[in-house]
Amino acid sequence: MIKILFSLIIAAAGQAYAFDLPATDFSAVKTIVMDAPAVPVVPVAKPASQHVWMSVTNNPAFKEAQASDWANRIEARVRGNGTDRYDVNLRTDAGYTWGSITKYGSSYNFFGSGMNLYMSGGNGSHFINGNFMENGKSYFVSVNLSGMDAFSGNAYGNGLNLFISRGSINGWFEEERLPKKAIAAIASFILALQIEAAPAK
Secondary structure (H helix, E strand, O other): OHHHHHHHHHHHHHHHHOOOOOOOOHHHOOOOOOOOOOOOOOOOOOOOEEEEEEEEEEEHHHOEEEEEEOOOOEEEEEEEOOOOEEEEEEEEOOEEEEEEEEEEOOEEEEEEOOEEEEEEEEOOEEEEEEEEEEOOEEEEEEEEEEOOOOOOEEEEEOOEEEEEOOOEEEEEEEOOOOOHHHHHHHHHHHHHHHHHHOOOO
16 A cells, blocks of 8 residues: 555656756757868969079180189189090189099099089980089989080070080079089080080190
8 A cells, every 4th residue: 555655656746847848940050160261372482593604615725625604603614634534623602613524435424522423325415413512401413415516505404404505505593403513513514525526636
């Protein structure tokens, strides 16, 4: 009897405290989209091209040649020293560089003062590559010489575009990619080819 009475009290209390939760209409809830702040686009500055005009002189009697741009302080001097060897003197606003170019068959190697460059090819087309150090920074050189006849042609690559003739080497270069020291070294290879092409007097 007591159990039945207790059950009736619990049932009555449950009904007294029961209530219905209102149904939520989720269709009325709008999604809030936070727009991300626009990231400003910073334009990438293109490396500045620098003009170069090197005056070229050849002295076949002494197997020597020189290319100079006095305004930019870029100078290369090459002189034959025996068979298949050239002494090289480079000058830029960074100072002097001494080295030598040695010919092995149809290949040439420039070595000296932190520079180690190679030139290979033939029949008017050559490829210059290698590396060198300047002010603690390493640079890689990859330049093509094309259309080279006895004295003229074109050098291009690595932000470089030079026009070559008997009397001048001129064009543009990006100093961030190829410093003046590299331009002088490339000119020394060109001068070595011109010395070989010049008839001895």
